[in-house]
Amino acid sequence: MGQSEATVGRWSEATIWLHWLGALLILSALMVGWSAEHLAARDDQPLLFEIHFSIGLLALAVMLARIACRFFQARPDRSQVPPLARFAASTVHLLLYLATFGVLLSGLINFLFLGPVRVFGFVTVPQLFDPEADEWLRALSWYAHVYGWWALTALVLLHAAAAFFHHFVRRDRTLRDFLPGRR
Template identity: 40%
Template sequence: MTWKNTADQWGPVSKLLHWLIVVLVLVLAVVGLTMGELPKTPKYFWVYTMHKSTGITVLALVLVRIAWRLYAGAPKPVPGTPTWQSRIASVTHFLLYALLLAMPLSGWLYDSASGLRPFRWYGLVEMPKLSPPNEGLRGLSHDAHELLFWVLVALVVVHAAAAFYHHMFQNDDTLRRMLPGRRGARNPG
């Protein structure tokens, strides 16, 4: 068994990173969308710190995923995929990586510019500030964080819809080769 990606299959490391990031981003989205509704109790500040810590974790995992993809390569497009679809998929993947980097960075910048006390990643490591307190930068980074979230949501919907389209209507292995526990191409008969 190879840990790297093959010409027709995502390897186990790529799959693990993909699905781990998906789950963490879903958790971050739910918490981020509901956090403002919580009363400002100690539980709120714990949830807020966990949100920030998980965001930094996603940032680190995306950097690992990019490094792994550069090292392990990517499967070739499924045979029969039109060139225009392959190009759109490449652009979409690039934009997803960019957004998955920009989202936590904008949140980290928002936290830094807010002038709040330094936060500790899961209570273990104090995270450096990206800027001194700055009300203008605070507002800008907060707005960017929200806007980037909605752009990410839209792009993820397009990405998932394309995968399901290939699975349901093209009947190809585009989705299957990223599913956990799947090895090799689907058996045609």
């Protein structure tokens, strides 16, 4: 992949905005999906799931744009960070990407078994996969989605704790540099 080798002081404004927009959409998808499944009255479930799928599809689009920025734009210079800390951060970031795309794609596959379902209030998506013929894929995508969002939640908590550790304990610029509009 044509990954940029150039380094700069901090991530590009686009990468930063896409990170926070992606985080907001993923957390909203989580809250709406969980409420739809566990809190809502039966009659309210279809609407809540429509909202869940719509937010989830937007999150998928944002994350694809984010990956493009991640690989094609210059990245911050981390040569001063101790190797162990750099390794820990890279590992958690890689796992975050894997869990995020795992949850998004397993949700999408599971969703394609359900149709016809409406998204964004006006688009009707037909049933593209047959649950009888591909029962294994439906079960696999469902389990991947459910266990995946648990794993993603745990990783996000760890990741946010690390960001607060940088900010409040180490008192360095990691979090501040990652806020939009701070040049």
